[in-house]
Amino acid sequence: MEREIPVLYKRKEECCGCTACYAIxxxxxxxxxxxxxxxEYPQINENKCVCCYQCxxxxxxxAAREQ
Ligand code: SF4
Ligand code: SF4
Structure with missing residues (x-):
């Protein structure tokens, strides 16, 4: 099964705009x-994304939520 484009946040409260995803x-x-x-909020260009999930x-x- 192909991996899907990741969702960085569903609501703006789930993103603090730290740009870590953008940088990595x-x-x-x-x-x-x-x-x-x-x-500023991150936006994924689906044509460029290779679904590596590093972001x-x-x-x-x-990370905090998964603990
Ligand atoms: S890593 Fe990206 S999605 Fe997560 S808080 Fe930072 S800017 Fe938002
Ligand atoms: S290529 Fe990887 S790091 Fe970049 S947006 Fe897609 S899943 Fe995230």
């Missing part, structure tokens, strides 16, 4: 996009 992506598939309030592993919020 080996494919530069993530861009930080400003919302209407000026906060999910590095995310401090997801």
């Amino acid at each position: 992506c080996p494919k530069e598939a993530i861009s930080m996009v400003e919302d209407e309030e000026g906060f 999910i592993k590095v995310c401090p919020i997801k």
Whole structure:
């Protein structure tokens, strides 16, 4: 079964905008996009993503939730 494009956050509360995912992506598939309030959130370019899930592993919020 093919791996799916990861979901970095479902609600904005699940992302603090730390840019760790953006920094680690080996494919530069993530861009930080400003919302209407000026906060930056990561957005995955599905055409570039190779589903390595490194962005999910590095995310401090997801790591905290799994403990
Ligand atoms: S799964 Fe890998 S390639 Fe896709 S956005 Fe995350 S780090 Fe980048
Ligand atoms: S690593 Fe997690 S908290 Fe940091 S910008 Fe990416 S999704 Fe948001």
